[in-house]
Amino acid sequence: MIYSAGIIGLGKYLPERIVTNRELEELVDTSDEWITTRTGISERRIAAAEQATSDLAIAAAQEALLDARLGADELDLIIVATISPDMIFPATACLVQAALGATKAAAFDLSAGCSGYVYALITAAQFIAAGLYQNVLVVGADTLSRLTDWQDRRTCVLFGDGAAAAVVGRVPDGYGILGSLLGADGTGGNHLYLPAGGSRRPASPETLENREHYIKMSGPEVFKFAVKVMEEATLQVIEQAGLTLADIDLFVPHQANIRIIDSSLHRMGVPHERVFLNVDKYGNTSAASVGIALAEAVAAGRVHDGDNILLVGFGAGLTWGSAVLKWYDRRQLNG
Ligand code: ACO
Numbered sequence: 001m002i003y004s005a006g007i008i009g010l011g012k013y014l015p016e017r018i019v020t021n022r023e024l025e026e027l028v029d030t031s032d033e034w035i036t037t038r039t040g041i042s043e044r045r046i047a048a049a050e051q052a053t054s055d056l057a058i059a060a061a062q063e064a065l066l067d068a069r070l071g072a073d074e075l076d077l078i079i080v081a082t083i084s085p086d087m088i089f090p091a092t093a094c095l096v097q098a099a100l101g102a103t104k105a106a107a108f109d110l111s112a113g114c115s116g117y118v119y120a121l122i123t124a125a126q127f128i129a130a131g132l133y134q135n136v137l138v139v140g141a142d143t144l145s146r147l148t149d150w151q152d153r154r155t156c157v158l159f160g161d162g163a164a165a166a167v168v169g170r171v172p173d174g175y176g177i178l179g180s181l182l183g184a185d186g187t188g189g190n191h192l193y194l195p196a197g198g199s200r201r202p203a204s205p206e207t208l209e210n211r212e213h214y215i216k217m218s219g220p221e222v223f224k225f226a227v228k229v230m231e232e233a234t235l236q237v238i239e240q241a242g243l244t245l246a247d248i249d250l251f252v253p254h255q256a257n258i259r260i261i262d263s264s265l266h267r268m269g270v271p272h273e274r275v276f277l278n279v280d281k282y283g284n285t286s287a288a289s290v291g292i293a294l295a296e297a298v299a300a301g302r303v304h305d306g307d308n309i310l311l312v313g314f315g316a317g318l319t320w321g322s323a324v325l326k327w328y329d330r331r332q333l334n335g
Contacts, residue, residue, distance in 0.1 A: 005128035006176025006328045007121075008135075009068025009167035012295040013059035014282065015047040021157070028153035035157045040258025044160030044283035046145045052086040054095040056163035056288075057141035061096055064137065064165035068330065072100040075167075076133035078107040079124055081116025081140045081287040083316060084147055085109060088198075096139060105137070113192065113315025114254050115182075116140045116287030117164060118323055121311070122180040124168040139165045142286035147194055149214035158256070159215075160283035164291025175328040178308070179241030181233055181321065188318040191221040223260060226314050230254075230264040233322040234312050241308075241324040245270065248324070249307040252297060254314055255279035255289045276302060286315070305329035 020043045021032035035041055047056065057080055065072060078100075080093040093107035112119040117140030124136035141163035148156050195201055196212035207213060230253060238245060251274055253261050258279055265275055276297040285292055290313045297303050305327060312322040 002129050003131055003170050004173050004176040005125035005168055006171035006325060007166045008169040008171065008328070008330050009064045009070065010295045010298055011060045011063025011065070011067060011165040012292045013056050013063070013163045014292070015045045015051060015056065015161050017046050017048065018043050019046050024157055027150055028156060030153045030157055038259065039158060040279050041157065041283045042280045045162060047143045047161040051143070053082050053084050053141045053143045054086045054092050054099070056143065056161065057092060057096050057139045057165070058099045060141065060163035060165035061100060061137055061139055064167050065100070068167040068169070070135060070167060072102040073104055075100070075102040075105040075135050075137050077124070077127060077136045078102060078105045079110055079120045079136065079138050081110045081112060081120040081138070082142055083111055083113055083116070083286060084142045084144055092141070102137070112287070112319045112321070113317055114256060114284065114286050114289055115313040115315045115317070115319040115321045117289070117291040118311050118313040118321035119182060119319065121166060121168065122177070122182055122321060122323055125177045125180065128168055128170060134169060136168045137165060138168055139163060140287035140289070140291045142288055144215065144286050147213070147215050149211055152214065154219055155215050155217050158284050160285050162282060162285035162288040162292050164288045164295055166291060171328040175326045177323055178243070178326055179237045179324040181237045181240065181323070183229070183233065183320045185318045188221070188225060189316070191218045191225070191318065192216070192316040223257070225318055226256065226260045227263045229314050229320045230260065230312055231268060233314070233320045234265070234268070234310060237322040237324055238310065243308060243324065247308050248310045249274065250297060250302055251275045251310045251312070252290060252293045253312050255282065255293055256284045289313070303327050
C-alpha cells in the first residue's frame, strides 16, 4: 500500500554567536562590500567551542518533536544529513537517537553536502509511503566552521553553522510530497571536497602542514553547476508533480548565494515575493540550509494549508535534490 508522506513537525537551531562581515575583514583580506555584493551574506552564526554537530541537531530535533506533538519513543527512524559529523563514526544520527531517548528508532547518517536535507526528506518519505514506518525524524545539520580554512578568503566568508529538523509522517491523500527528484554527478566531486582525514589521506603531519583538513572549493565551477542544476531540478520536479511554475506558491531554495538564486529562479520568471530568502542572516548552512529556510517560512506565516512548496538543493558530491510538497497544516492533524 502507498501512503501519502508529508511534514508533520518542523524545528531549527542556530548558534547564538553572530559573526559579521566586518569581523571577517579582520581575519582575511576581504570587505563587507565584496561579500555582500558577491554573495548576499551579511552575517552568519558560528557554534560555540563546546558545541558539535549533534548538539545543533538535537536542539532542532527537540523543537520538531514538540511541533509534531510526538514523543521521541514514537520515532521509527532518524536520518541525519551532515558532512561534518561529530566523529567519523559512530553516526551522528546514533548520538541524536541516544540524546533524544528514541529507543525504537533505527539511525543512520547521509552525506549529500548542501542537498542533504532534501535527500534525507525524500529518503524518509519512502519509508512512510511504503508503510514500513509511521514517523521518521530528518535532520540536516552542519558545523562547517570546524572544516573551514579561516585563512582562505574564497571559502571562509560563505559558510555558517546550523541545524534543521522535520518529522515526516502520514498525511491525508493529496497532501505531502507530490514529486521528488534526486541526482548526482560524481565526476564533479573535486570541485568541492575535503581532501584528508579519510582512508585516502589519513591524518599525518604532512596533511596538517598542507591544510588538507579544510574545505577546498572551485567557486566559479560550483557556481555554474548550481545555476544550471537548480533550474533543471526545479522544472523537472514541478512537471513530475503535474504542476507548472505558476502553481508554486513558495520557492525555498538552498541558501548558498543570492546570485545563484537570482540567476536561476528569477531568470525562469519566478517573482521575488515567491522566493524565501535568509542567506543574508546565516550564510550557507550546508545540509541545514533548506530546512532552516522552510521552518522560518512557516513560522513567518508564508505557508498555508494546501500551498504548493518547492524545495531545491545542490551541493558537494556533486549532488542535487528537489521536492514539491502540498503543505498540510498540522494544526488540523493535531486537533
Ligand atoms: N574577498 C575579496 N576578494 C575575494 C574573496 C573575498 N572573500 N574571495 C575571492 N576573492 C577574489 C578572488 O581571489 C579573485 O581575485 P583575483 O581575480 O585577483 O584572483 C576575485 O575575487 C574573483 O574570484 P572568483 O572566485 O572568480 O569570484 P566569484 O565572482 O566567482 O565569486 C564565489 C566567488 C562567491 C565563491 C562564487 O563563485 C560562488 O558563490 N560559488 C558557489 C559557491 C557555493 O555555493 N558553494 C557551496 C556549494 S554547497 C555545498 O555543498 C557546501
